[in-house]
Amino acid sequence: xxxxxxxxxxxxxxxxxxxEEASAQLYQQGKIGxxxxxxxxxxxxxxxxxxxxxxxxxxITAYRDHGVAxxxxxxxKLVLAELLGKATGVSKGKGGSMHxxxxxxxFWGGHAIVGAHLPIAVGLALGDQYQGSDAVTICMFGDGAxxxxxxxxxxxxxxxxxxxxxxxxxxxxxxxxxxxxxxSAVKEIRQKALGYNxxxxxxxGMDVLExxxxxxxVLDQIRAGGGPHLMxxxxxxxxxxxxxxxxxxxxxxxxxxxxxxDPIGIYRRHLETRSIATPEELDEVERRAxxxxxxxxxxxxxxPEPPPEALFEDIYAE
Amino acid sequence: xxxxxxxxxxxxAMDEELARDERVVIIGEDVxxxxxxxxxxQGLYExxxxxxxxxxxxxxxxxxxxxxxxxxxxxRPICEIQFADFIYPxxxxxxxxxxxxxxxxxxxxxxxxxxxxxxxxxxxxxxxHSQSVxxxxxxxxxxxxxxxxxxxxxKGLLKSAVRDPNPVLFFEPKKGYxxxxxxxxxxxxxxxxxxxxxxxxxxxxxxVSYGMxxxxxxxxxxxxxAEGIETEIIDLRTLLPFDKETLLQSVKKTGKVLIxxxxxxxxxxxxxxAAFLAEHAFTDLDAPIRRLAGPDVxxxxxxxxxxxxxxxxxxxxxxxxxxxxxx
Ligand SMILES: Cc1ncc(C[n+]2csc(CCOP(=O)(O)OP(=O)(O)O)c2C)c(N)n1
Ligand SMILES: [Mg+2]
Numbered sequence: 001x002x003x004x005x006x007x008x009x010x011x012x013x014x015x016x017x018x019x020e021e022a023s024a025q026l027y028q029q030g031k032i033g034x035x036x037x038x039x040x041x042x043x044x045x046x047x048x049x050x051x052x053x054x055x056x057x058x059x060i061t062a063y064r065d066h067g068v069a070x071x072x073x074x075x076x077k078l079v080l081a082e083l084l085g086k087a088t089g090v091s092k093g094k095g096g097s098m099h100x101x102x103x104x105x106x107f108w109g110g111h112a113i114v115g116a117h118l119p120i121a122v123g124l125a126l127g128d129q130y131q132g133s134d135a136v137t138i139c140m141f142g143d144g145a146x147x148x149x150x151x152x153x154x155x156x157x158x159x160x161x162x163x164x165x166x167x168x169x170x171x172x173x174x175x176x177x178x179x180x181x182x183x184s185a186v187k188e189i190r191q192k193a194l195g196y197n198x199x200x201x202x203x204x205g206m207d208v209l210e211x212x213x214x215x216x217x218v219l220d221q222i223r224a225g226g227g228p229h230l231m232x233x234x235x236x237x238x239x240x241x242x243x244x245x246x247x248x249x250x251x252x253x254x255x256x257x258x259x260x261x262d263p264i265g266i267y268r269r270h271l272e273t274r275s276i277a278t279p280e281e282l283d284e285v286e287r288r289a290x291x292x293x294x295x296x297x298x299x300x301x302x303x304p305e306p307p308p309e310a311l312f313e314d315i316y317a318e
Numbered sequence: 319x320x321x322x323x324x325x326x327x328x329x330x331a332m333d334e335e336l337a338r339d340e341r342v343v344i345i346g347e348d349v350x351x352x353x354x355x356x357x358x359x360q361g362l363y364e365x366x367x368x369x370x371x372x373x374x375x376x377x378x379x380x381x382x383x384x385x386x387x388x389x390x391x392x393x394r395p396i397c398e399i400q401f402a403d404f405i406y407p408x409x410x411x412x413x414x415x416x417x418x419x420x421x422x423x424x425x426x427x428x429x430x431x432x433x434x435x436x437x438x439x440x441x442x443x444x445x446x447h448s449q450s451v452x453x454x455x456x457x458x459x460x461x462x463x464x465x466x467x468x469x470x471x472x473k474g475l476l477k478s479a480v481r482d483p484n485p486v487l488f489f490e491p492k493k494g495y496x497x498x499x500x501x502x503x504x505x506x507x508x509x510x511x512x513x514x515x516x517x518x519x520x521x522x523x524x525x526v527s528y529g530m531x532x533x534x535x536x537x538x539x540x541x542x543x544a545e546g547i548e549t550e551i552i553d554l555r556t557l558l559p560f561d562k563e564t565l566l567q568s569v570k571k572t573g574k575v576l577i578x579x580x581x582x583x584x585x586x587x588x589x590x591x592a593a594f595l596a597e598h599a600f601t602d603l604d605a606p607i608r609r610l611a612g613p614d615v616x617x618x619x620x621x622x623x624x625x626x627x628x629x630x631x632x633x634x635x636x637x638x639x640x641x642x643x644x645x
Contacts, residue, residue, distance in 0.1 A: 033441075033442030033622060034441065034442030034443050034444055034447070034620060035442075035443060035444075035447060085620050085621030085622055085623075085624075086621070087621075093619070093620065093621035093624065094445070094619040094620060094621065094624065095444065095445065095619075095620055096442075096444045096620030096621070097444075097620075098444060098446070099444065099445060099446075099620070112403075112444075112445065112446035112447065113403070113404065113406075113446055114376055114404075115376070144375075144376040145376065147375035147376045147377050148375075148376050148377050148378070148379075148407070149377065149379055149380075149407070150407075175347075175375075175376050176347065176348050176352065176355070176376075177348045177351055177352030178347070178348055178351075178352075178373055178375070178376075182373060183373075183374075183375035183376065184375065248351070248352065248353075249351050249352055305621060305622070305623045306619075306621050306623065306624055308623070308624075308627055310619075310624060311613065311615055311619065311624050311627050311628065312613070312615060315614075315615055315616060
């Protein structure tokens with residue numbers, strides 16, 4: 001891996017963290033409305049996974065989608081403008097936080113109905129198989145999503161038809177206020193692949209390089225015709241399910257314990273102790289990310305609202 | 319009488335029904351430990367325990383399906399769907415199973431269950447957290463569909479729904495959860511299903527609505543009253559079966575009807591009311607029946623101005639009232 005890539009991954013993770021912190025602030029100022037689900041704590045997951053994909057590989061995820069959006073290369077200003085519901089946002093203000101998407105970047109969206117995008121991922125992969133492409137569809141979802149029927153039908157289908165899908169479960173320990181073991185018959189989500197005779201793995205989601213390496217290997221297997229794979233990535237969300245979550249379902253100590261394993265801190269220490277980058281270089285990366293976010297916030301706030309007629313646009317395709 | 323919010327009234331109804339009847343249980347996502355996304359069930363898990371306030375995995379189809387089975391067994395489940403937008407995975411269970419049990423078994427099997435779901439926009443929820451879904455279910459014989467507009471009705475209607483031997487869909491205007499306040503009678507009481515309420519008397523025209531738009535209609539009526547237009551407001555309260563008598567009597571008096579709902583216009587619930595009145599009150603009508611509804615777009619967009627353009631409000635209703643009054 002060349003040094004620039006190491007620094008890029010660091011940049012992306014810091015950028016996600018800062019975008020999320022800025023969004024939290026904008027939410028508290030009443031500039032973002034509705035529901036806001038932050039990705040803080042999970043940055044290594046999407047950063048590692050997306051860094052391993054090729055541009056032809058499709059990505060589709062759930063509503064906790066700001067991280068993926070940044071990783072696929074949507075500029076922070078277009079993400080923040082969307083969060084503010086502005087016309088310049090990546091979904092023209094129509095979608096908001098949960099519905100970022102940019103098909104040009106092969107990002108097939110955040111999806112708010114839990115589990116509903118899993119069968120859709122199967123369809124995308126069916127297209128690639130039909131066309132003889134070796135692209136893989138990477139479908140991300142939470143632990144909670146593995147309890148709904150969509151998940152089971154989609155996994156089964158993908159295996160029966162030997163489709164190129166990488167199923168990525170971000171196990172952040174909770175589906176809203178429900179701990180995994182209170183909702184799932186198996187504690188390790190990877191075990192759900194066994195019922196579908198599907199290869200599976202469990203990866204430390206706080207370590208971006210581990211996530212990246214695991215994803216590279218699995219993508220190779222799938223690309224070679226190996227069929228679908230369920231990868232469980234173990235992680236933690238540091239903030240509430242969405243803004244305003246009283247978090248009565250977990251102890252502060254538990255959150256603290258996970259915060260001591262901050263994925264950004266882990267990665268920074270790794271880069272420093274292996275002498276891959278100097279502290280000054282990493283500080284400089286952080287400064288650049290800060291600057292991008294400052295400019296993005298300004299852009300988002302100054303952007304215009306959508307015009308009234310936008311309400312009636314794109315109901316049907318021409 | 320004390321003033322409480324809409325959501326407090328809903329919580330009280332569940333609390334009192336849990337206390338009154340051991341067969342009553344609540345099933346839903348995060349209804350227990352977390353007390354519900356909107357905190358409708360807050361405190362009930364602590365009070366009645368995990369066997370009666372049951373946290374379900376994320377699985378709407380099963381929440382409703384399990385509710386049906388438990389109801390067949392003789393329990394009285396109250397199933398919560400976190401947002402009406404998430405009810406579609408359970409559509410089969412509701413329409414094919416719950417609605418048809420009594421009919422297919424010639425009355426031997428009954429499904430005394432309630433499915434509660436917050437509906438509607440106006441809270442910035444965007445495309446998948448703002449929908450109104452009543453029209454889908456008001457089409458299905460065997461179901462009952464209830465939408466309250468104020469705390470006193472919400473409490474009394476929910477109690478009736480729990481005690482009803484049939485599957486009842488109970489849609490709650492989430493925008494009004496903390497916004498709509500009102501007095502609630504002391505002690506145990508019910509409000510009958512299938513009966514509308516005339517919430518304001520007037521001779522010039524009739525506004526038919528329910529839930530959140532009823533709240534706005536009352537405000538609009540106040541505004542136009544200052545201009546000399548006397549509006550009669552009907553709060554439908556139950557959409558299926560609906561109160562035909564109250565509608566016919568009001569139209570006989572006023573001769574003009576405006577129907578208001580937030581769900582989009584085409585094939586919306588208002589179409590049924592309009593058709594019913596066109597068939598049965600034709601000679602009483604002095605003007606074409608008017609409908610004010612959400613626009614025919616697939617969902618309520620996220621951006622604030624777009625949401626505002628979508629939503630009916632008191633101002634839009636007042637304008638429609640003036641136009642109809644002038645006809
Ligand atoms: C079908 C459906 N049911 C319920 C919800 C409400 N809801 C949104 S997120 C969520 C929890 C999902 O947990 P998980 O899949 O673990 O994702 P995480 O939030 O942890 O990223 C729930 C219950 C929904 N959006 N869609
Ligand atoms: Mg989760």
